[in-house]
Amino acid sequence: MEQAREIRLLVVDDEPGILEFLELGLRNEGFEVHTAPDGPSALTAAQAVRPHVVILDVMLPGLDGFAVCRALKEMGDVVVILLTAKDAVADRVRGLDIGADDYVVKPFSFEELLARIRARLRVQFPYLGKEVVIGPFRIDDGRKEITFEGRLLALSATEYELLKYLVLHHDTVVSKARLLDHVWGYDFGGQDNIVEVYIRSLRDKLEDDEHRVIRTIRGAGYRLDLP
Structure with a gap:
């Protein structure tokens, strides 16, 4: 239940x-x-x-x-x-x-x-309501928390959904349009550069200064690589 x-x-x-x-x-x-x-x-x-x-x-x-x-x-x-x-x-x-x-x-x-x-x-949807470990990431969907390399990340609700989506689809290039649709919703009326803003914030929290975890694939989107 x-x-x-x-x-x-x-x-x-x-x-x-x-x-x-x-x-x-x-x-x-x-x-x-x-x-x-x-x-x-x-x-x-x-x-x-x-x-x-x-x-x-x-x-x-x-x-x-x-x-x-x-x-x-x-x-x-x-x-x-x-x-x-x-x-x-x-x-x-x-x-x-x-x-x-x-x-x-x-x-x-x-x-x-x-x-x-x-x-x-x-x-x-094996992660729903459960704790899932993928590489250095631990996703607790019940508590809406993500741990990276043993460190609990301080994430907003939107950052959580964005990072969870990238982790669950790791090693796959995800377009900006797909992220907007999944995280912000089909009727989102804001600027599509909101994705770039949140990706930048996630990289800061992951201490991913060299973009080795969340990579930008020019002209295609983003790909999360497991260290």
């Missing part, structure tokens, strides 16, 4: 009974649950709340589940679990082909859906 509280779920279905059933059940499991009744509102909600998991019906008004799934995967890290009709094998195959992580057949068991959610979270 303690771990689930910070995990955001979005349930998308045009049947009010299913939405109410899943919202109540998943909230009772400790998740933060948001709902949407159609494709367009699902994408709006996803941009606003940045869910970790989306439970997505295939047959939706406005925009079908396949189009929504494709758009969700372009937004960033998110688990998509499709709800499909019992005999729609082609739908399941198509969904997996376009990036869905799993599927559950209607009518479904709540316990099975819950097990699939937890299984996918363990694979894609």
